Amino acid sequence: MPEDAGIVIVGAGGHARVVGEAVGAGRLRGHVAPAPADDPLLGPWLGDDHAAADLAASGHRFALGIGFVDRPGSERRAAILDAWAPWPLVSVTHPTAIVSASAVVGPGAFVAAGAIIGTAAELGTGSIVNTGAVVDHDGRIGRNAHIAPGAVLSGDVLVGSGTLVGVGATVRQGVRIGRSVVIGAGAVVIGDVDDGVTALGVPARSVLPPPDR
Known part of the structure; x- marks a missing residue:
């Protein structure tokens, strides 16, 4: 090597x-x-x-x-991840981020300035935890998911692959969010979210069809 x-x-x-x-x-x-x-x-x-x-x-x-800020962008980024799979992708953590020693940060993931990754959390390949976002204990962030600036995920939250949790959104402990979901900026998610939908508001409610389709 x-x-x-x-x-x-x-x-x-x-x-x-x-x-x-x-x-x-x-x-x-x-x-x-x-x-x-x-x-x-x-x-x-x-x-x-x-x-x-x-x-x-x-x-x-x-x-x-x-990066990406919508569902089509997530799909384009997933294709880029696939194309770069043969090459050595590294994770990057900003020096001001706090990452638990028991957390797992996958290849190609990025943890931005001021972000906090809690005990036993797992960040999937190519995931983004952006500026000031929080993934609390036992959180699981899927491949190519994006936790946007200022979003807060309480403990034991699952976020599926390709999902965007928008700026300043809040997710209650134990919630399961599916794949290719868009959680709107400032939304408060108190229940599970199915694959492929957009959820907006306080409390967050699914919008069909998603507005970026």
């Missing part, structure tokens, strides 16, 4: 800049994207997706710098 040569950000947008800053200049080697971005938080452009094989062979690892 080649010696670790540092971390490369996948992407060049706003979320990529956030991830790049969390990685830090000491470990960041640059970014891959369809076109270069002139931003010191991303480092130099190292090529497009076709550069991945050579970069991996030389010991580079990759941090996913692509």
